[in-house]
Amino acid sequence: MDHARNPDLDPSLPEEPFEYSLRPQRLPEYIGQEKVKARLEIALKAALGRREVLDHVLLYGPPGLGKTTLAHVLANEMNSACKVIQAPALEKKGDLAAILTNLDDGEFLFIDEIHRLAAPIEEMLYSAMEDRKLDILIGQGPSAQTLKVDLRPFTLVGATTRAGLISKPLHDRFGMVHRLDYYTREELTVIATRSSQVLGVELAPEGAGSIARRSRGTPRIVNRLLRRCRDYAEVKGDGVITSDLADACLALHEVDDLGLEGLDRAYLEALCVKFRGGPVGVRTLAAALGESDGGALEDLVEPYLMQIGFLDRTQQGRKATEAAYGYLGLKTVPNSLFS
Known part of the structure; x- marks a missing residue:
């Protein structure tokens, strides 16, 4: 079965009209x-x-x-x-x-x-x-x-x-x-704050941090999650994006504290459980996840998993790290995995 992707967490999608207004115009304004x-x-x-x-x-x-x-x-x-x-x-x-x-x-x-x-x-x-x-x-x-x-x-x-x-x-x-490398959480917090000012959204510092933490090191995702939180704050709150409100909003959209969503978790579960931590080829993983090919996994899933230390890409194939097992709450790691 194909695992639906959260469009707000897909940085490969084209920019939406509102995102153009958030672009910096000069080099000093460009954060990161x-x-x-x-x-x-x-x-x-x-x-x-x-x-x-x-x-x-x-x-x-x-x-x-x-x-x-x-x-x-x-x-x-x-x-x-x-x-x-x-x-x-x-x-x-x-x-x-x-x-x-x-x-x-x-x-x-x-x-x-x-x-x-x-x-x-x-x-x-x-x-x-x-x-x-x-x-x-x-x-x-x-x-x-x-x-x-x-x-x-x-x-x-x-x-x-x-x-x-x-x-x-x-x-x-x-x-x-x-x-261009992934952005730090501090840089993403600054971007979220700047974008909120451009959009006229009241964003508490802790709320900016909550959004930045889940944005996968990517400014485009920051701006999309900010928009989701703006909607949530207007409907469920008083329009102010606080930390609690951002947490509740992003939990509703099934985005966890690391910014991982359903497809990321399914990938890790397949790698760690079905394929015992690897090594395994990306096409085999794609077939197990119901994806048409490995391209989407290579572009959208694997780079961030590698960035946060959950995945190693080797000549033999993909390997899960010990941190990936810890994230999934799995205590048993194959003995040969980290030898």
């Missing part, structure tokens, strides 16, 4: 990712000082950590606009050619899920990124000719949750490559 911000700040100041465009940037990491937001922030810092496109939407070479030839000087192009670019379209990007030229084939057969089109200076920002699927030729054409 301090090392990445420090490196980007130097690159921005240097590019502005030389009156050049910013180097192409590749951002990778789990969904919901702010890759799209950071692309817009970089464009704002360079006093430029940012066009956004999903890689699967680029079906033909002409699609990419039309976008690139219409970019203004210094404009940013953000390609999300860049690992999903079709090979012919990816190859078009090589000369566009390196030489600011576009090779366009005119005609067919022996009479076909290649027309070189000069492009205006631009910055490509690529984002992916699967950095390992990006080809080396494309990877090497990015001047900067940065990984």
Whole structure:
């Protein structure tokens, strides 16, 4: 049986309209990712000082950590606009050619899920990124000719949750490559507080901490849980999101103190009980859970379980940790598991 996912805990879902209003506009407003911000700040100041465009940037990491937001922030810092496109939407070479030839000087192009670019379209990007030229084939057969089109200076920002699927030729054409990591509870508390102010919601400090604790290290989830708590506070309380009210709301949505939900718990139970702690392949786990393939588990479940120390991914397969057994309240751990 397929385990339904809580959409509020699915950071891979597109941002909802209200989430756009919560985006920071400038680098100092962007909370978290301090090392990445420090490196980007130097690159921005240097590019502005030389009156050049910013180097192409590749951002990778789990969904919901702010890759799209950071692309817009970089464009704002360079006093430029940012066009956004999903890689699967680029079906033909002409699609990419039309976008690139219409970019203004210094404009940013953000390609999300860049690992999903079709090979012919990816190859078009090589000369566009390196030489600011576009090779366009005119005609067919022996009479076909290649027309070189000069492009205006631009910055490509690529984002992916699967950095390992990006080809080396494309990877090497990015001047900067940065990984975004999960946020700390303190950073998420600040984000929840800031978002509540933007939305005009009264959020007690303890309430912000309760939401942050369950947000799986992900700002997008913070904002979605904040909205659920806002609804609950308006219906069940006096509109103020306190710690007790946030706890009650998120318990109703079956989100525990660690931010785990039904699919996470089912995954751990299958791994620890049915497969005796592993090692086991992700496709086997997916089949046991009624999931169509292992992709959803790899993207949405496993990264956070690894982050909190419940899961090890090895060459032999997935292995449960002792902490995972403790979480499930299981006293018996196979003797060979931690040898």
